[in-house]
Amino acid sequence: MADPIIIAVPKGRILEEALPLLEKAGIVPEAAFADPDSRALRFATNRADISLIRVRAFDVATFVAHGAAQLGLVGSDVLMEFDYSEIYAPVDLDIGHCRVSVAEPVAMAAGDDPREWSHVRVATKYPHLTKRHFEARGVQAECVKLNGAMEIAPVLGLAGRIVDLVSSGRTLKENGLVEVEVIAQVSTRLIVNRAAFKTRAAIIGPLVEAFRRAVEVRDAA
Template sequence: MNAPLFWPARGAGASEAIVLALPKGRLLGELGPLLARAGIEPDPDFADESSRRLRFGTNERGLEVVRVRSFDVATFVAFGAAALGVVGSDVLAEFDYPELYAPLDLRLGRCRLSIAAPEADAASSDDGSRWSQVRVATKYPNITRRHFAARGVTADVVHLSGAMELAPSLGLSRLILDLVQTGSTLRANGLVEIEHVADVSARLIVNRTALKTRPDLLGAWIARFRAAVAG
């Protein structure tokens, strides 16, 4: 059995639990077995996305879990509201917070960031090599601008939170940049992948300040997650 881990007290006689920030949505279901192998058992309603609670206790006296939107996990950890978190490498690349350390690929939530275009455009002779500017719909404005700037193209970003696949057919943008897993949603909306941008998977992230001030404690949690991934 794993030994309990405790968050050092900030004041005499006071204790503060470590907060582990986890993402809502598809990745949350994949995390269940990994958490179990790490010896973490959240409150029973943690996996119930209809529950209105966002903060949960665990079987570890020194650990609490919060359930937030995937894009918010990085912010919670970067600003010290949580010491640990699980987030996609796409989110890390988008925000690029210097306060975050990502020591471990959890090998979950694997997919890819890709650029897609309408089938007719993809089949045309215009391969984009002579573009100076292009309009792209995405929820990753920073990644998009960096990607096109590297080839000397200005990306006019239309920032959407979802339904990117609609943008080209409705004249909102020429291209989209989004996560792709199977490609079925693209195909259903008349789009095809034209460029692979990056592979994506879930990462364990740690607040750098917390790791410096509590290296033994957070190092032990990192080791437990590493063993869980290996197991």
């Protein structure tokens, strides 16, 4: 019997929205998968030929690009940052909506106009996405790579601005920051390893279609 198809799913906010879609696509994980206290990383499903791994959002794309997982659910922000040629993203799952934005302290924003920037120093976990965005506008971007706690960077003088994911904006507000520019709208995508899509088309093709139908059924309800 061939090895099971592995689907990489991110921990955190996307997981809750993804579970109903997985079920609509005919994939029901074992109970431990939805348990935030579980330390397991790999989980069985109702299908012997499919298993799930639960990893950090930024790692989903890496697992799929390198073929350790054949499919994954990941935000378009991650795809824009890594831009892996080995990944195909056939379905927008229309969940996990947020945006990648530039934010700065409220006092700075009061007299600031992003259209006049020529050089910016930003703290971000998206250095490649950020540099591409600003280069397209003719702005020189100096990126300080952080993996978290971005909002504290301006307060401590590490960088005047940040580029980060924004959903409600509450975290920015609580840290004295305000959005001044939206770089990209974000939603979660189904991604597939291109090589696996060719070599295991008999199982991956129907899976992709199952996710596409799941989105259509949900949106029609």
